[in-house]
Amino acid sequence: MIEGAAWRRWVFFRIPLAGFLIFLLFPFYWMIITTFRPDSELYRPWRAANYAPFWTWEPTLTHVKYLFNETVFTTWLWNTMFIASASTIISLICGVFAGYALSRLNFRFAGSLGSAIFITYLVPQTLLFIPLSEIIRAYKLGDTPWSLILTYPTFLIPFCTWLMMGYFKAIPKELEECARIDGASRWKAMVYIVLPVAVPGILSAGIFAFTLSWNEFIYALVFLSSPEQKTVPVGVVSELIRGDVFFWGPLMAGALLGSIPVAIAYSFFVEHYVSGLTGSVKG
Amino acid sequence: MVLLGLFIAYPFIRGLLLSVTDTRVGVEGPFVGLQNFERLISDPIFHLVVWNTCWYTFVTTIFKLGLGLWLALLLNRSFRFKAFTRAFILLPFIIPTVLSTFAWKWMFDPTFSVLNWILYKLGFISSAVNWLGDPELAMFSIIVVNIWRGVPFFAISLLAGLQTISPDLNEAAAIDGAPPLKRFWYITWPLLLPVTMVVVLFSVIQTFADFQIVYVLTGGGPANATHLFSTYAYQLGVGTGLLSQGAAVSLAMFPILMLIVVGQLLYIRRVEVR
Numbered sequence: 001m002i003e004g005a006a007w008r009r010w011v012f013f014r015i016p017l018a019g020f021l022i023f024l025l026f027p028f029y030w031m032i033i034t035t036f037r038p039d040s041e042l043y044r045p046w047r048a049a050n051y052a053p054f055w056t057w058e059p060t061l062t063h064v065k066y067l068f069n070e071t072v073f074t075t076w077l078w079n080t081m082f083i084a085s086a087s088t089i090i091s092l093i094c095g096v097f098a099g100y101a102l103s104r105l106n107f108r109f110a111g112s113l114g115s116a117i118f119i120t121y122l123v124p125q126t127l128l129f130i131p132l133s134e135i136i137r138a139y140k141l142g143d144t145p146w147s148l149i150l151t152y153p154t155f156l157i158p159f160c161t162w163l164m165m166g167y168f169k170a171i172p173k174e175l176e177e178c179a180r181i182d183g184a185s186r187w188k189a190m191v192y193i194v195l196p197v198a199v200p201g202i203l204s205a206g207i208f209a210f211t212l213s214w215n216e217f218i219y220a221l222v223f224l225s226s227p228e229q230k231t232v233p234v235g236v237v238s239e240l241i242r243g244d245v246f247f248w249g250p251l252m253a254g255a256l257l258g259s260i261p262v263a264i265a266y267s268f269f270v271e272h273y274v275s276g277l278t279g280s281v282k283g
Numbered sequence: 284m285v286l287l288g289l290f291i292a293y294p295f296i297r298g299l300l301l302s303v304t305d306t307r308v309g310v311e312g313p314f315v316g317l318q319n320f321e322r323l324i325s326d327p328i329f330h331l332v333v334w335n336t337c338w339y340t341f342v343t344t345i346f347k348l349g350l351g352l353w354l355a356l357l358l359n360r361s362f363r364f365k366a367f368t369r370a371f372i373l374l375p376f377i378i379p380t381v382l383s384t385f386a387w388k389w390m391f392d393p394t395f396s397v398l399n400w401i402l403y404k405l406g407f408i409s410s411a412v413n414w415l416g417d418p419e420l421a422m423f424s425i426i427v428v429n430i431w432r433g434v435p436f437f438a439i440s441l442l443a444g445l446q447t448i449s450p451d452l453n454e455a456a457a458i459d460g461a462p463p464l465k466r467f468w469y470i471t472w473p474l475l476l477p478v479t480m481v482v483v484l485f486s487v488i489q490t491f492a493d494f495q496i497v498y499v500l501t502g503g504g505p506a507n508a509t510h511l512f513s514t515y516a517y518q519l520g521v522g523t524g525l526l527s528q529g530a531a532v533s534l535a536m537f538p539i540l541m542l543i544v545v546g547q548l549l550y551i552r553r554v555e556v557r
Contacts, residue, residue, distance in 0.1 A: 013357060013360065013362075016353065016357060017354075017357050017358075017368075020350075020354050020357070020372070020434075021368070021371070021372070023431065024371075024372055024374070024375055024431065024434065024435065025371060025374065027375075027383055027386040027387055027390065027431070028374060028378070028383070028386070030386050030389065030390055030397065031383075031386040034386075034389060043395065122485075122488055122544065124488055124489065124491070124492030124513075124536075124540075125492070126492040126493075126494045126512070126513035126516070126533060126536075127492060127533050127534070127536055127537060127540075128533075129516075129517075129533070130516065130520045130521075130526060130529045130530040130533060131530060133521075134526065211377055214379060215379045215380060217379075217380070217381050217494065217495045217498075218494050218495070218513070218517070222517075222521055232379070232382070233379050233381040233382060234381075236381070236382065236385070237381060237499065248389055248392075248395075251385055251389070252385070252386065252389065254382070255382035255383070255385050255386060258379060258382050259378040259379060259382055259383070262377055262378065262379065263374070263377065263378065266373075266377050267370070270366075270369075270370045270373075273373070273377075274369075274373070274439060274443075277373075277436070277439055277440060278439070278440055278443035
Protein backbone atom coordinates (compact mmCIF):
# COMPACT_ATOMS: atom_id res chain seq x y z
CA MET A 1 0.00 0.00 0.00
CA ILE A 2 1.03 3.53 -0.57
CA GLU A 3 2.02 5.74 2.26
CA GLY A 4 0.90 9.31 2.45
CA ALA A 5 -1.99 11.57 1.66
CA ALA A 6 -5.10 10.65 -0.26
CA TRP A 7 -4.20 12.85 -3.23
CA ARG A 8 -1.03 10.88 -3.76
CA ARG A 9 -3.03 7.71 -4.17
CA TRP A 10 -5.16 9.38 -6.77
CA VAL A 11 -2.26 10.84 -8.73
CA PHE A 12 0.13 7.90 -8.57
CA PHE A 13 -2.25 5.01 -8.54
CA ARG A 14 -5.92 5.35 -9.32
CA ILE A 15 -5.75 7.77 -12.23
CA PRO A 16 -2.97 5.95 -14.11
CA LEU A 17 -4.65 2.59 -13.57
CA ALA A 18 -7.98 3.94 -14.78
CA GLY A 19 -6.21 5.42 -17.80
CA PHE A 20 -4.71 2.05 -18.66
CA LEU A 21 -8.05 0.31 -18.27
CA ILE A 22 -9.80 2.78 -20.57
CA PHE A 23 -7.06 2.53 -23.19
CA LEU A 24 -7.05 -1.27 -23.09
CA LEU A 25 -10.78 -1.88 -22.96
CA PHE A 26 -12.26 0.91 -25.03
CA PRO A 27 -12.06 -0.95 -28.38
CA PHE A 28 -14.11 -3.79 -26.90
CA TYR A 29 -16.72 -1.38 -25.64
CA TRP A 30 -16.81 0.10 -29.09
CA MET A 31 -17.22 -3.33 -30.64
CA ILE A 32 -20.17 -4.11 -28.42
CA ILE A 33 -21.92 -0.78 -28.91
CA THR A 34 -21.50 -0.96 -32.68
CA THR A 35 -22.99 -4.43 -32.79
CA PHE A 36 -26.27 -3.28 -31.32
CA ARG A 37 -26.53 0.05 -33.07
CA PRO A 38 -28.96 0.63 -35.96
CA ASP A 39 -27.45 1.65 -39.28
CA SER A 40 -28.98 5.12 -39.15
CA GLU A 41 -26.96 5.84 -36.03
CA LEU A 42 -23.94 3.93 -37.23
CA TYR A 43 -23.45 5.94 -40.39
CA ARG A 44 -23.91 9.34 -38.84
CA PRO A 45 -20.80 11.47 -39.42
CA TRP A 46 -19.00 12.49 -36.27
CA ARG A 47 -19.60 16.15 -37.08
CA ALA A 48 -23.39 15.72 -36.99
CA ALA A 49 -25.04 17.48 -34.08
CA ASN A 50 -26.83 14.42 -32.80
CA TYR A 51 -23.76 12.16 -32.92
CA ALA A 52 -23.98 10.29 -29.66
CA PRO A 53 -20.98 8.02 -29.57
CA PHE A 54 -21.15 6.32 -26.24
CA TRP A 55 -24.68 5.09 -26.07
CA THR A 56 -27.47 3.92 -28.33
CA TRP A 57 -31.15 4.60 -27.82
CA GLU A 58 -32.51 2.02 -30.23
CA PRO A 59 -30.57 -1.19 -29.71
CA THR A 60 -31.20 -3.70 -32.49
CA LEU A 61 -30.26 -7.23 -33.38
CA THR A 62 -30.27 -6.59 -37.15
CA HIS A 63 -26.53 -7.06 -37.51
CA VAL A 64 -26.48 -10.26 -35.55
CA LYS A 65 -29.39 -11.62 -37.60
CA TYR A 66 -27.65 -10.60 -40.82
CA LEU A 67 -24.57 -12.46 -39.68
CA PHE A 68 -26.46 -15.69 -39.08
CA ASN A 69 -28.81 -15.50 -42.06
CA GLU A 70 -26.66 -14.05 -44.84
CA THR A 71 -23.30 -15.65 -44.05
CA VAL A 72 -22.26 -19.09 -42.90
CA PHE A 73 -21.03 -17.73 -39.59
CA THR A 74 -22.12 -20.81 -37.63
CA THR A 75 -20.05 -22.98 -39.95
CA TRP A 76 -17.04 -20.74 -39.38
CA LEU A 77 -17.50 -21.07 -35.64
CA TRP A 78 -17.65 -24.86 -35.88
CA ASN A 79 -14.63 -24.97 -38.19
CA THR A 80 -12.58 -22.84 -35.85
CA MET A 81 -13.68 -24.84 -32.85
CA PHE A 82 -12.87 -28.15 -34.55
CA ILE A 83 -9.50 -27.05 -35.89
CA ALA A 84 -8.45 -25.39 -32.65
CA SER A 85 -9.48 -28.39 -30.52
CA ALA A 86 -7.94 -30.99 -32.80
CA SER A 87 -4.61 -29.23 -33.17
CA THR A 88 -4.51 -28.48 -29.44
CA ILE A 89 -5.06 -32.13 -28.56
CA ILE A 90 -2.44 -33.35 -31.03
CA SER A 91 0.09 -30.83 -29.79
CA LEU A 92 -0.66 -31.56 -26.14
CA ILE A 93 -0.09 -35.29 -26.56
CA CYS A 94 3.17 -34.75 -28.44
CA GLY A 95 4.21 -31.95 -26.09
CA VAL A 96 3.63 -33.91 -22.91
CA PHE A 97 5.57 -36.96 -24.08
CA ALA A 98 8.38 -34.97 -25.64
CA GLY A 99 8.59 -32.72 -22.59
CA TYR A 100 8.75 -35.73 -20.30
CA ALA A 101 11.40 -37.41 -22.41
CA LEU A 102 13.55 -34.32 -22.61
CA SER A 103 13.39 -33.51 -18.93
CA ARG A 104 13.65 -37.02 -17.45
CA LEU A 105 15.41 -39.46 -19.73
CA ASN A 106 19.12 -38.85 -19.94
CA PHE A 107 19.97 -39.66 -23.49
CA ARG A 108 22.61 -38.10 -25.65
CA PHE A 109 21.76 -34.79 -27.29
CA ALA A 110 18.90 -34.23 -24.84
CA GLY A 111 20.30 -30.81 -24.03
CA SER A 112 20.86 -29.73 -27.59
CA LEU A 113 17.45 -31.08 -28.60
CA GLY A 114 15.94 -28.93 -25.89
CA SER A 115 17.63 -25.84 -27.30
CA ALA A 116 16.54 -26.84 -30.80
CA ILE A 117 12.95 -26.95 -29.59
CA PHE A 118 13.36 -23.51 -28.08
CA ILE A 119 14.68 -22.14 -31.38
CA THR A 120 11.84 -23.62 -33.43
CA TYR A 121 9.45 -22.18 -30.91
CA LEU A 122 10.86 -18.78 -31.78
CA VAL A 123 10.45 -19.14 -35.56
CA PRO A 124 7.57 -16.88 -36.56
CA GLN A 125 4.82 -18.30 -38.74
CA THR A 126 5.13 -15.53 -41.29
CA LEU A 127 8.55 -16.88 -42.22
CA LEU A 128 7.19 -20.18 -43.45
CA PHE A 129 3.77 -19.58 -44.93
CA ILE A 130 4.79 -19.53 -48.59
CA PRO A 131 6.77 -22.80 -48.65
CA LEU A 132 4.13 -24.43 -46.45
CA SER A 133 1.41 -23.43 -48.89
CA GLU A 134 3.43 -25.17 -51.64
CA ILE A 135 3.60 -28.33 -49.56
CA ILE A 136 -0.10 -28.19 -48.76
CA ARG A 137 -0.83 -27.91 -52.45
CA ALA A 138 1.50 -30.77 -53.31
CA TYR A 139 -0.36 -33.09 -50.92
CA LYS A 140 -3.76 -31.85 -52.10
CA LEU A 141 -4.72 -30.69 -48.62
CA GLY A 142 -5.58 -27.15 -49.64
CA ASP A 143 -9.00 -25.89 -48.59
CA THR A 144 -9.58 -28.65 -46.03
CA PRO A 145 -9.46 -28.35 -42.25
CA TRP A 146 -6.58 -30.84 -42.29
CA SER A 147 -4.30 -28.28 -43.87
CA LEU A 148 -4.56 -26.31 -40.63
CA ILE A 149 -4.81 -29.20 -38.17
CA LEU A 150 -1.51 -30.49 -39.52
CA THR A 151 0.27 -27.13 -39.71
CA TYR A 152 -0.79 -25.55 -36.43
CA PRO A 153 1.16 -28.15 -34.44
CA THR A 154 4.32 -26.83 -36.10
CA PHE A 155 4.21 -23.90 -33.73
CA LEU A 156 2.09 -25.47 -30.98
CA ILE A 157 4.22 -28.57 -30.33
CA PRO A 158 7.44 -26.64 -29.60
CA PHE A 159 5.47 -24.36 -27.34
CA CYS A 160 3.79 -27.21 -25.42
CA THR A 161 7.03 -29.15 -25.17
CA TRP A 162 8.87 -26.15 -23.80
CA LEU A 163 6.20 -25.45 -21.23
CA MET A 164 5.92 -29.08 -20.14
CA MET A 165 9.71 -29.43 -19.89
CA GLY A 166 9.76 -26.61 -17.38
CA TYR A 167 6.85 -28.16 -15.54
CA PHE A 168 8.27 -31.68 -15.34
CA LYS A 169 11.59 -30.33 -14.10
CA ALA A 170 9.77 -28.77 -11.16
CA ILE A 171 8.26 -32.11 -10.10
CA PRO A 172 10.62 -33.86 -7.68
CA LYS A 173 12.25 -36.98 -9.07
CA GLU A 174 11.79 -38.79 -5.77
CA LEU A 175 8.07 -39.11 -6.38
CA GLU A 176 8.68 -41.19 -9.41
CA GLU A 177 11.54 -43.14 -7.88
CA CYS A 178 9.31 -44.25 -5.04
CA ALA A 179 6.87 -45.71 -7.52
CA ARG A 180 9.69 -47.40 -9.42
CA ILE A 181 10.99 -48.99 -6.22
CA ASP A 182 7.50 -50.29 -5.51
CA GLY A 183 7.71 -52.08 -8.82
CA ALA A 184 6.01 -49.79 -11.28
CA SER A 185 7.40 -49.63 -14.78
CA ARG A 186 8.60 -46.29 -16.10
CA TRP A 187 5.46 -46.05 -18.21
CA LYS A 188 3.21 -46.76 -15.24
CA ALA A 189 5.09 -44.34 -13.03
CA MET A 190 4.61 -41.68 -15.66
CA VAL A 191 0.93 -42.28 -16.27
CA TYR A 192 -0.17 -42.76 -12.66
CA ILE A 193 2.25 -40.57 -10.73
CA VAL A 194 3.73 -37.81 -12.85
CA LEU A 195 0.87 -36.95 -15.17
CA PRO A 196 -1.74 -36.39 -12.43
CA VAL A 197 0.67 -34.05 -10.66
CA ALA A 198 1.28 -32.23 -13.93
CA VAL A 199 -2.40 -31.60 -14.67
CA PRO A 200 -2.23 -27.84 -13.96
CA GLY A 201 0.69 -27.56 -16.37
CA ILE A 202 -1.14 -29.54 -19.03
CA LEU A 203 -4.17 -27.31 -18.60
CA SER A 204 -2.04 -24.20 -18.97
CA ALA A 205 -0.44 -25.49 -22.12
CA GLY A 206 -3.81 -26.57 -23.47
CA ILE A 207 -5.64 -23.31 -22.89
CA PHE A 208 -2.74 -21.35 -24.28
CA ALA A 209 -2.48 -23.53 -27.36
CA PHE A 210 -6.22 -23.24 -27.88
CA THR A 211 -6.20 -19.45 -27.85
CA LEU A 212 -3.14 -19.43 -30.10
CA SER A 213 -4.82 -21.54 -32.73
CA TRP A 214 -8.05 -19.60 -32.45
CA ASN A 215 -5.97 -16.50 -33.04
CA GLU A 216 -3.99 -17.82 -35.98
CA PHE A 217 -4.64 -15.94 -39.17
CA ILE A 218 -2.03 -16.11 -41.90
CA TYR A 219 -2.04 -19.89 -42.48
CA ALA A 220 -5.83 -19.95 -42.50
CA LEU A 221 -5.89 -17.01 -44.89
CA VAL A 222 -3.51 -18.63 -47.33
CA PHE A 223 -4.62 -22.27 -47.16
CA LEU A 224 -8.40 -21.93 -47.20
CA SER A 225 -10.44 -20.53 -50.06
CA SER A 226 -14.08 -21.62 -50.07
CA PRO A 227 -16.47 -19.86 -47.66
CA GLU A 228 -17.65 -23.12 -46.06
CA GLN A 229 -14.14 -24.03 -44.94
CA LYS A 230 -13.07 -20.76 -43.39
CA THR A 231 -12.31 -20.01 -39.77
CA VAL A 232 -13.90 -17.06 -37.99
CA PRO A 233 -11.10 -14.50 -38.45
CA VAL A 234 -10.66 -15.27 -42.15
CA GLY A 235 -14.37 -15.53 -42.82
CA VAL A 236 -15.09 -12.18 -41.22
CA VAL A 237 -12.33 -10.53 -43.22
CA SER A 238 -13.13 -12.01 -46.59
CA GLU A 239 -16.91 -12.30 -46.60
CA LEU A 240 -17.97 -9.09 -44.87
CA ILE A 241 -15.82 -6.80 -46.97
CA ARG A 242 -16.84 -6.62 -50.61
CA GLY A 243 -14.32 -4.60 -52.53
CA ASP A 244 -14.21 -1.31 -50.73
CA VAL A 245 -17.51 -1.71 -48.92
CA PHE A 246 -17.28 -2.59 -45.27
CA PHE A 247 -20.37 -3.98 -43.59
CA TRP A 248 -19.44 -2.45 -40.26
CA GLY A 249 -22.45 -3.61 -38.27
CA PRO A 250 -22.14 -7.32 -39.12
CA LEU A 251 -18.35 -7.00 -39.02
CA MET A 252 -18.41 -5.85 -35.42
CA ALA A 253 -21.07 -8.44 -34.58
CA GLY A 254 -18.83 -11.12 -36.09
CA ALA A 255 -15.83 -9.83 -34.20
CA LEU A 256 -17.79 -9.83 -30.97
CA LEU A 257 -19.32 -13.29 -31.38
CA GLY A 258 -16.05 -14.72 -32.68
CA SER A 259 -14.28 -13.48 -29.57
CA ILE A 260 -16.80 -14.78 -27.08
CA PRO A 261 -15.81 -18.49 -27.17
CA VAL A 262 -12.17 -17.64 -26.51
CA ALA A 263 -13.14 -15.19 -23.81
CA ILE A 264 -15.27 -17.87 -22.12
CA ALA A 265 -12.54 -20.49 -22.36
CA TYR A 266 -10.15 -17.93 -20.97
CA SER A 267 -12.38 -16.80 -18.12
CA PHE A 268 -12.62 -20.36 -16.79
CA PHE A 269 -8.87 -20.79 -16.76
CA VAL A 270 -7.48 -17.30 -16.10
CA GLU A 271 -4.99 -18.56 -13.55
CA HIS A 272 -3.83 -21.36 -15.81
CA TYR A 273 -3.55 -19.00 -18.71
CA VAL A 274 -1.45 -16.57 -16.73
CA SER A 275 0.84 -19.32 -15.52
CA GLY A 276 1.12 -20.58 -19.09
CA LEU A 277 2.03 -17.11 -20.24
CA THR A 278 4.64 -16.58 -17.58
CA GLY A 279 5.90 -20.14 -17.97
CA SER A 280 6.36 -19.62 -21.67
CA VAL A 281 8.85 -16.82 -21.17
CA LYS A 282 10.85 -18.54 -18.48
CA GLY A 283 14.25 -19.49 -19.85
CA MET B 284 10.68 -35.41 -32.84
CA VAL B 285 11.13 -36.60 -36.37
CA LEU B 286 7.73 -35.22 -37.20
CA LEU B 287 8.68 -31.86 -35.84
CA GLY B 288 11.91 -31.76 -37.79
CA LEU B 289 9.90 -32.64 -40.84
CA PHE B 290 7.42 -29.87 -40.30
CA ILE B 291 9.83 -27.05 -39.54
CA ALA B 292 12.98 -27.99 -41.40
CA TYR B 293 11.34 -29.22 -44.57
CA PRO B 294 9.35 -26.04 -45.25
CA PHE B 295 12.41 -24.00 -44.43
CA ILE B 296 14.56 -25.85 -46.95
CA ARG B 297 11.71 -25.82 -49.40
CA GLY B 298 11.53 -22.06 -48.92
CA LEU B 299 15.24 -21.74 -49.60
CA LEU B 300 14.84 -23.76 -52.78
CA LEU B 301 11.86 -21.69 -53.83
CA SER B 302 13.71 -18.47 -53.35
CA VAL B 303 16.45 -19.46 -55.78
CA THR B 304 14.07 -20.40 -58.57
CA ASP B 305 11.54 -18.43 -60.55
CA THR B 306 8.37 -20.20 -59.52
CA ARG B 307 4.94 -18.72 -60.01
CA VAL B 308 1.63 -20.26 -59.02
CA GLY B 309 1.20 -23.48 -60.95
CA VAL B 310 4.45 -23.13 -62.88
CA GLU B 311 7.61 -24.80 -61.64
CA GLY B 312 10.34 -22.30 -62.41
CA PRO B 313 13.92 -22.75 -63.54
CA PHE B 314 16.89 -22.27 -61.25
CA VAL B 315 17.87 -18.62 -61.19
CA GLY B 316 20.44 -18.51 -58.42
CA LEU B 317 20.37 -15.45 -56.26
CA GLN B 318 18.45 -13.33 -58.75
CA ASN B 319 15.43 -12.94 -56.49
CA PHE B 320 17.60 -11.56 -53.72
CA GLU B 321 19.47 -9.29 -56.12
CA ARG B 322 16.18 -7.92 -57.30
CA LEU B 323 15.20 -7.24 -53.71
CA ILE B 324 18.38 -5.32 -53.01
CA SER B 325 17.61 -2.90 -55.83
CA ASP B 326 13.89 -2.76 -55.03
CA PRO B 327 12.98 0.60 -53.43
CA ILE B 328 9.86 -0.89 -51.86
CA PHE B 329 11.98 -3.53 -50.16
CA HIS B 330 14.24 -0.82 -48.70
CA LEU B 331 11.15 0.83 -47.32
CA VAL B 332 10.00 -2.51 -45.94
CA VAL B 333 13.27 -3.07 -44.07
CA TRP B 334 13.21 0.43 -42.64
CA ASN B 335 9.51 0.22 -41.72
CA THR B 336 9.89 -3.11 -39.95
CA CYS B 337 12.90 -1.99 -37.92
CA TRP B 338 11.30 1.31 -36.97
CA TYR B 339 7.99 -0.35 -36.12
CA THR B 340 9.69 -2.96 -33.95
CA PHE B 341 11.92 -0.42 -32.23
CA VAL B 342 9.24 2.12 -31.35
CA THR B 343 6.60 -0.37 -30.25
CA THR B 344 9.04 -2.32 -28.10
CA ILE B 345 10.19 0.80 -26.25
CA PHE B 346 6.62 1.87 -25.54
CA LYS B 347 5.40 -1.60 -24.68
CA LEU B 348 8.25 -2.02 -22.22
CA GLY B 349 7.72 1.38 -20.63
CA LEU B 350 3.96 1.20 -20.35
CA GLY B 351 3.99 -2.51 -19.48
CA LEU B 352 6.45 -1.94 -16.66
CA TRP B 353 4.42 0.95 -15.33
CA LEU B 354 1.24 -1.11 -15.41
CA ALA B 355 3.02 -4.04 -13.75
CA LEU B 356 4.21 -1.76 -10.94
CA LEU B 357 0.67 -0.47 -10.49
CA LEU B 358 -0.72 -4.00 -10.38
CA ASN B 359 1.93 -5.15 -7.93
CA ARG B 360 0.15 -3.28 -5.16
CA SER B 361 -2.69 -4.91 -3.33
CA PHE B 362 -6.09 -3.41 -3.91
CA ARG B 363 -9.68 -4.51 -4.24
CA PHE B 364 -10.73 -6.35 -7.43
CA LYS B 365 -7.10 -7.03 -8.27
CA ALA B 366 -7.66 -10.46 -9.81
CA PHE B 367 -10.59 -9.05 -11.71
CA THR B 368 -8.59 -6.13 -13.09
CA ARG B 369 -5.76 -8.40 -14.11
CA ALA B 370 -8.14 -10.69 -16.00
CA PHE B 371 -9.58 -7.74 -17.90
CA ILE B 372 -6.20 -6.29 -18.72
CA LEU B 373 -5.20 -9.43 -20.57
CA LEU B 374 -8.21 -9.21 -22.89
CA PRO B 375 -6.47 -7.41 -25.79
CA PHE B 376 -3.95 -10.23 -25.83
CA ILE B 377 -6.54 -13.03 -25.80
CA ILE B 378 -9.10 -11.82 -28.31
CA PRO B 379 -8.15 -12.81 -31.87
CA THR B 380 -6.01 -9.96 -33.16
CA VAL B 381 -7.76 -9.74 -36.50
CA LEU B 382 -11.12 -9.24 -34.86
CA SER B 383 -10.00 -6.63 -32.36
CA THR B 384 -8.03 -4.82 -35.05
CA PHE B 385 -11.29 -4.38 -36.92
CA ALA B 386 -12.66 -2.50 -33.94
CA TRP B 387 -9.66 -0.20 -34.26
CA LYS B 388 -10.15 0.16 -37.98
CA TRP B 389 -13.71 1.23 -37.34
CA MET B 390 -12.49 3.71 -34.74
CA PHE B 391 -10.02 5.12 -37.27
CA ASP B 392 -12.61 5.50 -40.02
CA PRO B 393 -12.31 9.09 -41.34
CA THR B 394 -16.02 9.86 -41.60
CA PHE B 395 -17.39 8.06 -38.58
CA SER B 396 -14.36 8.12 -36.30
CA VAL B 397 -15.04 8.29 -32.61
CA LEU B 398 -11.43 9.32 -32.06
CA ASN B 399 -11.93 12.37 -34.23
CA TRP B 400 -15.02 13.21 -32.25
CA ILE B 401 -13.17 12.99 -28.94
CA LEU B 402 -10.23 15.05 -30.17
CA TYR B 403 -12.58 17.59 -31.71
CA LYS B 404 -14.60 17.97 -28.54
CA LEU B 405 -11.42 18.35 -26.52
CA GLY B 406 -10.34 21.06 -28.94
CA PHE B 407 -7.18 19.40 -30.30
CA ILE B 408 -8.25 19.30 -33.92
CA SER B 409 -10.60 21.37 -36.06
CA SER B 410 -10.97 19.14 -39.10
CA ALA B 411 -11.17 15.41 -39.70
CA VAL B 412 -7.96 13.43 -39.32
CA ASN B 413 -7.55 10.75 -41.96
CA TRP B 414 -5.83 8.22 -39.71
CA LEU B 415 -5.10 5.50 -42.21
CA GLY B 416 -4.91 7.55 -45.40
CA ASP B 417 -1.81 9.57 -44.63
CA PRO B 418 1.51 7.65 -44.75
CA GLU B 419 2.88 8.99 -41.47
CA LEU B 420 -0.38 8.80 -39.58
CA ALA B 421 -0.98 5.28 -40.86
CA MET B 422 2.39 4.22 -39.42
CA PHE B 423 1.47 5.96 -36.18
CA SER B 424 -1.87 4.12 -36.14
CA ILE B 425 -0.44 0.65 -36.58
CA ILE B 426 2.14 1.42 -33.90
CA VAL B 427 -0.63 2.43 -31.49
CA VAL B 428 -2.58 -0.74 -32.15
CA ASN B 429 0.49 -2.90 -31.70
CA ILE B 430 1.29 -1.21 -28.40
CA TRP B 431 -2.30 -1.70 -27.32
CA ARG B 432 -2.03 -5.40 -28.06
CA GLY B 433 1.40 -5.89 -26.51
CA VAL B 434 1.16 -3.95 -23.24
CA PRO B 435 -0.87 -6.65 -21.43
CA PHE B 436 1.69 -9.31 -22.29
CA PHE B 437 4.52 -7.16 -20.93
CA ALA B 438 2.55 -6.13 -17.87
CA ILE B 439 1.52 -9.63 -16.83
CA SER B 440 4.91 -11.22 -17.50
CA LEU B 441 6.75 -8.45 -15.68
CA LEU B 442 4.25 -8.64 -12.83
CA ALA B 443 5.14 -12.31 -12.44
CA GLY B 444 8.78 -11.25 -12.32
CA LEU B 445 8.06 -8.54 -9.75
CA GLN B 446 6.31 -10.99 -7.49
CA THR B 447 9.44 -13.10 -7.19
CA ILE B 448 11.35 -10.13 -5.74
CA SER B 449 11.20 -10.23 -1.99
CA PRO B 450 9.50 -7.13 -0.53
CA ASP B 451 12.03 -7.26 2.34
CA LEU B 452 14.68 -5.80 0.06
CA ASN B 453 12.59 -2.76 -0.72
CA GLU B 454 11.57 -2.34 2.90
CA ALA B 455 15.15 -2.49 4.07
CA ALA B 456 16.11 0.18 1.58
CA ALA B 457 13.12 2.30 2.61
CA ILE B 458 14.19 2.12 6.24
CA ASP B 459 17.66 3.22 5.18
CA GLY B 460 15.99 6.25 3.65
CA ALA B 461 16.17 5.52 -0.06
CA PRO B 462 13.51 7.41 -2.04
CA PRO B 463 11.13 5.37 -4.26
CA LEU B 464 12.89 6.23 -7.53
CA LYS B 465 16.24 5.11 -6.20
CA ARG B 466 14.73 1.96 -4.77
CA PHE B 467 13.32 1.14 -8.17
CA TRP B 468 16.55 1.86 -10.01
CA TYR B 469 18.95 0.07 -7.68
CA ILE B 470 16.81 -2.84 -6.46
CA THR B 471 13.77 -3.63 -8.57
CA TRP B 472 15.18 -2.94 -12.02
CA PRO B 473 18.39 -5.02 -11.75
CA LEU B 474 16.50 -7.95 -10.24
CA LEU B 475 13.87 -7.74 -12.95
CA LEU B 476 16.35 -7.46 -15.79
CA PRO B 477 16.59 -11.18 -16.72
CA VAL B 478 12.80 -11.49 -17.04
CA THR B 479 12.64 -8.23 -18.93
CA MET B 480 15.19 -9.37 -21.46
CA VAL B 481 13.33 -12.58 -22.24
CA VAL B 482 10.02 -10.77 -22.58
CA VAL B 483 11.63 -8.23 -24.90
CA LEU B 484 13.14 -11.03 -26.97
CA PHE B 485 9.75 -12.64 -27.48
CA SER B 486 8.08 -9.39 -28.28
CA VAL B 487 10.76 -8.32 -30.76
CA ILE B 488 10.39 -11.54 -32.72
CA GLN B 489 6.62 -11.36 -32.76
CA THR B 490 6.58 -7.70 -33.74
CA PHE B 491 9.21 -8.12 -36.40
CA ALA B 492 7.15 -10.82 -38.07
CA ASP B 493 3.83 -9.12 -37.45
CA PHE B 494 1.18 -9.58 -40.11
CA GLN B 495 -2.36 -9.31 -38.85
CA ILE B 496 -2.49 -5.72 -37.66
CA VAL B 497 -1.02 -4.25 -40.83
CA TYR B 498 -2.99 -6.55 -43.10
CA VAL B 499 -6.28 -5.49 -41.57
CA LEU B 500 -5.62 -1.81 -40.96
CA THR B 501 -3.83 -0.68 -44.10
CA GLY B 502 -2.91 -3.69 -46.22
CA GLY B 503 0.54 -2.10 -46.51
CA GLY B 504 -0.72 1.14 -47.95
CA PRO B 505 -1.03 4.02 -48.50
CA ALA B 506 1.56 3.77 -51.28
CA ASN B 507 3.42 0.95 -49.47
CA ALA B 508 4.13 3.25 -46.54
CA THR B 509 3.30 0.65 -43.90
CA HIS B 510 4.48 -2.57 -45.52
CA LEU B 511 6.35 -4.95 -43.24
CA PHE B 512 8.27 -8.05 -44.32
CA SER B 513 5.32 -10.36 -43.89
CA THR B 514 2.74 -8.21 -45.64
CA TYR B 515 5.06 -7.53 -48.55
CA ALA B 516 5.85 -11.23 -48.83
CA TYR B 517 2.14 -11.96 -48.78
CA GLN B 518 1.41 -9.38 -51.45
CA LEU B 519 4.14 -10.70 -53.75
CA GLY B 520 3.73 -14.40 -53.04
CA VAL B 521 -0.02 -14.78 -52.71
CA GLY B 522 -1.46 -11.56 -54.10
CA THR B 523 0.42 -11.51 -57.38
CA GLY B 524 1.47 -15.17 -57.47
CA LEU B 525 5.23 -14.56 -57.59
CA LEU B 526 5.86 -17.33 -55.08
CA SER B 527 9.64 -17.26 -55.32
CA GLN B 528 9.96 -13.55 -54.77
CA GLY B 529 7.57 -13.73 -51.84
CA ALA B 530 9.59 -16.55 -50.30
CA ALA B 531 12.74 -14.49 -50.79
CA VAL B 532 11.20 -11.55 -48.92
CA SER B 533 10.12 -13.64 -45.94
CA LEU B 534 13.47 -15.42 -45.86
CA ALA B 535 15.24 -12.07 -45.83
CA MET B 536 13.69 -11.68 -42.40
CA PHE B 537 15.71 -14.61 -41.13
CA PRO B 538 19.28 -13.22 -41.00
CA ILE B 539 18.12 -10.00 -39.34
CA LEU B 540 16.04 -11.87 -36.78
CA MET B 541 18.93 -14.25 -36.20
CA LEU B 542 21.26 -11.34 -35.44
CA ILE B 543 18.81 -9.84 -32.97
CA VAL B 544 18.11 -13.16 -31.26
CA VAL B 545 21.76 -14.17 -30.93
CA GLY B 546 22.64 -10.72 -29.64
CA GLN B 547 19.91 -10.82 -27.06
CA LEU B 548 20.63 -14.38 -25.98
CA LEU B 549 24.29 -13.49 -25.41
CA TYR B 550 23.22 -10.47 -23.41
CA ILE B 551 20.80 -12.54 -21.34
CA ARG B 552 23.51 -15.06 -20.57
CA ARG B 553 25.82 -12.29 -19.42
CA VAL B 554 23.14 -10.82 -17.18
CA GLU B 555 22.36 -14.19 -15.68
CA VAL B 556 25.99 -15.00 -14.97
CA ARG B 557 26.44 -11.76 -13.11
